[in-house]
């Protein structure tokens with residue numbers, strides 16, 4: 460029996476973080492910028508109904524949730540996301556117009572195979588509710604820019620794409636296997652799919668280029684010039700317009716093969732990377748239809764930093780300079 464005392468379940472790791480002092484410094488720096496920009500800090504509950512997260516086609520997959528059945532016989536989940544509960548909060552308080560929330564805390568997500576990976580992620584994020592279109596997007600991207608230096612990491616890259624572009628592509632290709640192929644950027648599978656579905660140019664040319672469709676503004680301009688489908692073109696033009704309005708463009712680039720990390724994204728999608736992290740350190744995007752679930756028509760955008768991954772990256776970056 461003695462040896463079992465030291466065992467931990469597969470969902471767990473020895474300690475979530477041991478460099479908590481750094482976490483608190485980063486958290487406080489971020490908080491200052493969020494609050495300065497008018498974001499109200501909220502402390503969200505750890506438990507929500509499973510149905511809150513997944514009772515809609517743009518919700519969160521049930522496999523990701525840690526859940527139990529409560530005394531009412533209802534399924535309750537550990538907080539799996541901040542964005543969905545904040546949409547609930549906004550609607551239940553009958554808020555109207557623009558509202559800015561920020562938060563710090565953990566989300567719990569099941570991994571397919573845990574194998575030494577944590578299921579707890581410490582996030583810091585903001586949600587900007589009620590501000591539509593590119594003005595909301597710009598505000599959100601500017602908050603990211605203003606907070607980047609708080610992360611203490613060098614060489615952060617932020618890639619952008621468009622959920623409108625992604626969903627239109629899915630519709631045009633019309634094949635279940637496409638999402639997985641896109642995630643793997645598998646050119647030979649794309650070629651097979653083109654054969655199977657008898658896809659003709661110009662869509663064919665776009666698909667062949669897609670796995671390598673990342674880079675600076677030139678890649679976006681190039682694709683805008685060759686794409687003929689009006690919806691695809693309009694989605695990319697929206698991104699171009701956004702980019703043109705950004706002050707400091709250095710950290711931003713594009714990845715048109717990006718797949719949404721959350722099903723609720725409807726417009727711009729944002730992913731941030733450090734060379735010292737295999738996982739994304741920033742995730743975000745516009746989600747204009749999530750609030751429909753609460754019978755509201757409210758546009759919204761937000762992002763979150765994954766502080767667990769950021770701290771790991773900081774440690775690796777430090778080791779590489781030793």
Ligand SMILES: N[C@@H](Cc1c[nH]c[nH+]1)C(=O)O
Pocket residue numbers: 540541542584585586720721742743744745760761762763
């Ligand atoms: N909730 C998203 C990030 C996000 C915040 N707002 C919009 N998106 C995530 O955990 O990946």
